[in-house]
Amino acid sequence: MDANEVQARLRRSQQLATLLDGAWGIPNTRWRFGLDALLGLLPVAGDLLSALLGLGVVWQARQIGAPLSLQLKMLANIGLDFLLGSVPIIGDIADVAFRKNLRNAALLEAWVVHKKA
Template sequence: MEAVLERLFVVPGINRPVGLDSILGLVPVVGDIVTASMGAWLVWEARNLGMSKFQLARMAGNVGIDAVLGAVPIVGDLFDFAFRSNSRNLRIIKRYLDKHHPGTIMVEGEAVAIDR
């Protein structure tokens, strides 16, 4: 989900990855609601993993900041391009999994089991 929202393709010339968050953010109101809902799904899945309320609040804050500031015309579109709330949330999830489930590690986006 993070890859679709943040890194769907690379913009030629500036070599900057963009995803649906930046593209749908150009559509007033509806685009921001759709991308905020998709970002909220990551928070929901983090809740299902048993992450702490503090971590969930940080993740919800990232999605909220992205949704509120992304809704501002023109400035919000630039903000969506720069502030990658879903990438931040994925980093929070990865840190949690690395700490609480050390039997698996992340190797280029895929979980790998380690026999100990």
């Protein structure tokens, strides 16, 4: 895979992560939230849909050729967020605070940078 395609996939994963975890800000605070937090307000189905959308970042990692250990770590982040999301109130707070998608996009980007070095 050439460097341009890797960069395009990284950009897509970052855009998806931003949409899901940080698209909007709460005025006069540092807190940002995204579609993930809104979906988390829907019991069970919202958390399931959020987890499925989060797999998009893992898919990009797979297409780039990220190691299985990294993909499993990313899946663990999604699983943890899904479990936390199943707890009322705590799950809603976790959706804003944990930011699994931005975390996974950062893991992927760090791996690509390390791979280049």
